[in-house]
Amino acid sequence: VSEAEFLSWLYAQKKSRADVLVDVGDDLAALRWDGGDLLLVGIDQVLDGVHFDSALHPAVQIGRKAMNRNLSDCAAMACLPVAAVVSAALPRGSGIEYARELHRGLREAGEMFDCRIVGGDTSAWDGKLAMSVAIIGRSAGIDPITRAGAKVGDSIYVTGPLGGSILARHMSFTPRVELARTLASRYPISSMIDISDGLTRDLYRICQASKVSAVIESAAIPIHLDAIRLSSQDGRPAIDHALGDGEDYELIFTTGSKVEESGCVRIGEILQTDDGGASVKLSGSTEPLRPGGWDAGV
Amino acid sequence: VSEAEFLSWLYAQKKSRADVLVDVGDDLAALRWDGGDLLLVGIDQVLDGVHFDSALHPAVQIGRKAMNRNLSDCAAMACLPVAAVVSAALPRGSGIEYARELHRGLREAGEMFDCRIVGGDTSAWDGKLAMSVAIIGRSAGIDPITRAGAKVGDSIYVTGPLGGSILARHMSFTPRVELARTLASRYPISSMIDISDGLTRDLYRICQASKVSAVIESAAIPIHLDAIRLSSQDGRPAIDHALGDGEDYELIFTTGSKVEESGCVRIGEILQTDDGGASVKLSGSTEPLRPGGWDAGV
Numbered sequence A, B: 001v002s003e004a005e006f007l008s009w010l011y012a013q014k015k016s017r018a019d020v021l022v023d024v025g026d027d028l029a030a031l032r033w034d035g036g037d038l039l040l041v042g043i044d045q046v047l048d049g050v051h052f053d054s055a056l057h058p059a060v061q062i063g064r065k066a067m068n069r070n071l072s073d074c075a076a077m078a079c080l081p082v083a084a085v086v087s088a089a090l091p092r093g094s095g096i097e098y099a100r101e102l103h104r105g106l107r108e109a110g111e112m113f114d115c116r117i118v119g120g121d122t123s124a125w126d127g128k129l130a131m132s133v134a135i136i137g138r139s140a141g142i143d144p145i146t147r148a149g150a151k152v153g154d155s156i157y158v159t160g161p162l163g164g165s166i167l168a169r170h171m172s173f174t175p176r177v178e179l180a181r182t183l184a185s186r187y188p189i190s191s192m193i194d195i196s197d198g199l200t201r202d203l204y205r206i207c208q209a210s211k212v213s214a215v216i217e218s219a220a221i222p223i224h225l226d227a228i229r230l231s232s233q234d235g236r237p238a239i240d241h242a243l244g245d246g247e248d249y250e251l252i253f254t255t256g257s258k259v260e261e262s263g264c265v266r267i268g269e270i271l272q273t274d275d276g277g278a279s280v281k282l283s284g285s286t287e288p289l290r291p292g293g294w295d296a297g298v
Helices: A002-011 A059-077 A096-112 A177-186 A199-210 A225-234 A236-245 B003-011 B060-076 B096-111 B177-186 B199-212 B225-233 B238-242
Strands: A020-023 A030-031 A040-046 A078-091 A117-125 A129-139 A155-158 A188-192 A213-216 A251-255 A264-273 A278-284 B021-022 B028-033 B037-045 B080-091 B116-125 B130-138 B155-158 B188-193 B213-215 B251-255 B263-271 B280-282
Touching: A002 A078, A002 A096, A020 B225, A030 A117, A040 A059, A040 B080, A040 B130, A059 A078, A059 A096, A059 A177, A059 A188, A078 A096, A078 A199, A078 B037, A078 B130, A078 B213, A096 A117, A117 B021, A129 B080, A177 A188, A177 A251, A188 A199, A188 B021, A188 B028, A199 A213, A199 A236, A199 A251, A213 B155, A225 A236, A225 B213, A236 B028, A251 B003, B003 B116, B003 B213, B028 B116, B028 B213, B037 B060, B060 B080, B060 B096, B060 B177, B060 B188, B080 B096, B080 B177, B096 B116, B188 B199, B199 B213, B199 B251, B199 B263, B225 B238
Parallel strands: A040 B116, A078 A117, A117 B037, A213 A278, B080 B116, B213 B280
Antiparallel strands: A020 A030, A030 B037, A040 A129, A040 B028, A078 A129, A155 A251, A155 A264, A188 A251, A213 A264, B021 B028, B037 B130, B080 B130, B155 B251, B155 B263, B188 B251, B213 B263
16 A cells, blocks of 8 residues: 555545645645734654554554643643644554554544644654654633742642553543633633653652642542552552553642632642752652653663 | 653753743743744654664754754745754663754754754654654745646746755755745745655646646756766666655746746646646656655555
8 A cells, every 4th residue: 555545545534624724735734823822832752662552552542642642732731722743654564544543543532622633744664653743732812831830839739530541541531621721711720731651750840840849648649440450450559550650641730729620639739849959749758759650761 | 861861951952032932841832923924834754764774874964854854844835934843752772862963953953944943752662763843834924835836837947956865965955945935935936845755756746736737858857966876876867866766855846937046947847637637747758757756655
């Protein structure tokens, strides 16, 4: 199957949209942009053996995850997804049906949030499956929420139960785009991040960027059933999974207000930094938590 | 070496810029955008063994090529590059110095055209080096030039000599961003594309998108010295290399005007389609050229 055949199938999937002046199939796509909107942009990749296992996960799920990781970044900034471009490095001989299923996963995940695929680059190679999605979002009336705004005295919240996502959820989560917009429009959210690399590690990132520390109540952390299941398999405490596993794609946010939104749980408080700089500690402990989760050696 | 160590080095490379409100290091970057400008966006990847050979090419060259391929897409649309985001899948154990050299290549290539790297995603994996760059450009007073506007009677031009780029040039070309802007501001350019996959194949893409055919004069095609060198090595005619090799990253464009810009050569004319649809023929031949160059089987 040739790339040309895949591309002509791909171009036939186009749906016209008023703000897309030049669509998939040219050198670049061209979009009309409202100058009142800030433009948000980022990129995230999924790699075979790291973010998915091509021997286990169907192509449509892999495509969905690739898009959803980027939509989760939009949630973390409280922006609205607009458009995405995708690169795919396909193992030689994957076949056109496989490429179509990847694309279906990408497209369906994007369509949930009105996010259109407007360009891409597909190559076959003698390597493993790798996909990158770059996403464009717009502020649409809400200032982007960075990691850098957490203030001493702010409460720390998470948007749902954590841990054990590796059992299945990491392939099928729903990005918290809508919840993030609701939160940002109703409360003064001072910082936000999505949990890709683990509660401890991602909260530490907020602390670093905001030049603060954090103390969390281990009894307050919502533990996912998957963390308990995984705990019964590997004997590690479920709380460790909740703190360190990552790939939850829930949000951590800080605010000076009391937040009463479904799913949101207060887990701790922002403190001044120690002499040693930013840290994340469990309440009652003097030792900072070592960030578990993702830290791939380069 | 940990990803964290690479990232803290990376964040230290930031230079503030007025239109970048949130820079590298958050979930997404945020840019101020002038609503008078169209937003152009695309993505292009480079893969070990396809677009470069990691055993031969130094990291800085690989980074440069990854960025330059995208800048060349900006040239093909006659837009100005603004910002880029980069994903890199690094073979485990590559080392921080290698990652830095990749980044230096990306950054230096971008800086040539005031294009800033505003985000990225780096992972180590048990696979070969793969990099994707997504680029954002702005129309800045020039309507994007697509592949779809070529008219019967238009002249076909290329911006420089072709063929044999595999000898070295494919790693070190200069994207024709400035020339494209000059052309678009001085002449009514009806269609344009950059030559990544070969003169025949990329001209055919203009024909398909514009629903026209093309006839080119083989004697008029500017042949690069590299094509002649390669011809003396492999015995294939230099003109075949000029027609088919690809990775020239010169521009093909069509216009009803006579173009007198340095480097630009008229190579043929746009005709009506045959019954069989779009085609590219050599003058004097009745057989359409079979597109050589790149068509990686998926």
